[in-house]
Amino acid sequence: MLLLGKIAFAAAALFLAALVVRGPRVRPYPHYGYLGLAVIAMAHYFAAHGQQPVSTFFTPIVWTGYIAAADAAVFALQGYSLMTYQPRQFLACTLLSIPLWLVFEAYNLRLRNWVYVGLPPHWIARYFGYAWSFATIWPGMLETSQLLRAAGFWREKRPKFKLSNTAQNISIALGAAMLIVPIALPQRIGAYLFALVWIGFIFLIEPLSLRRAAASILDDLEVGRRDRLWSLLAAGAICGIFWEFWNYQATARWVYVFPILQNMKVFEMPLPGFLGFPPFALETFAMYCFTVRFLDYVPDI
Secondary structure, eight states: OHHHHHHHHHHHHHHHHHHHHHSOOSSOOOHHHHHHHHHHHHHHHHHHTTOTTTTTTHHHHHHHHHHHHHHHHHHHHHSOOHHHHOHHHHHHHHHHHHHHHHHHHHHHHHHOOEEEESOOSSHHHHHHHHHHHHHTHHHHHHHHHHHHHHTTTTOSOOOOOOOOHHHHHHHHHHHHHHHHHHHHSOHHHHGGGHHHHHHHHHHHHHHHHHHTTOOOHHHHHHTTOOHHHHHHHHHHHHHHHHHHHHHHHOSSEEEEOOSSOTTSEETTEEGGGGGGHHHHHHHHHHHHHHHHHTTTOOOOO
């Protein structure tokens, strides 16, 4: 299973690299992208030799390098990116990533699907690592999605799809139920239902975003646009592989303890758990766009 995970990581990394190397670039690949790649390479070297503090902070270090490299790829392919032309949006995405992820940490306090091991003993270093790691989640996911869109995937217009008001109300109620039921039930039962949390926010937030004129997948579908939907799902699959591969090499890492197929792990993740990453990508988009809409800001992400 470990070999399978390594093959999946190599395939995903080579696929993203090929998009930049073989794609129709409109700008040269910028220097900060090469810096990001160098950070990833050096972090691997130091972590492989057990060098501290890199080994402990390996996950946020490599994700910081990846985000820079991915943003540079977006810039090369389409001529603009979050870090170059929309730095305020990039900063907002980074800062909001921390409280948005804490929502899932709060669920985990009750449902106990993962635990953290190998953390720094001092609370300052420990919480610094938490904040840095959590701050890379939303940018990492959304930058990957932008990279796939910049490469030109799924641009063709498709038939329009509009969700009726009744269907929207049902979706909101269903999403709320998905988010409440796992924590309302006894922990020994709710632990099996964490999957509902990985999709519940989609059903809850997407209709609400549509009604508030926030960016949403439902709004895209109404105009026949599919590129953002598919790029987010693909980004979730890719980032899920990256997260688990890099987490497996870190001294400070998370370990999944949810009671499903613990004997079939790829890195630290039981195999079925990888199915949660694509819908989680939709949740990251929905939660971010809905949150920033309260600031009267409509992101193009």
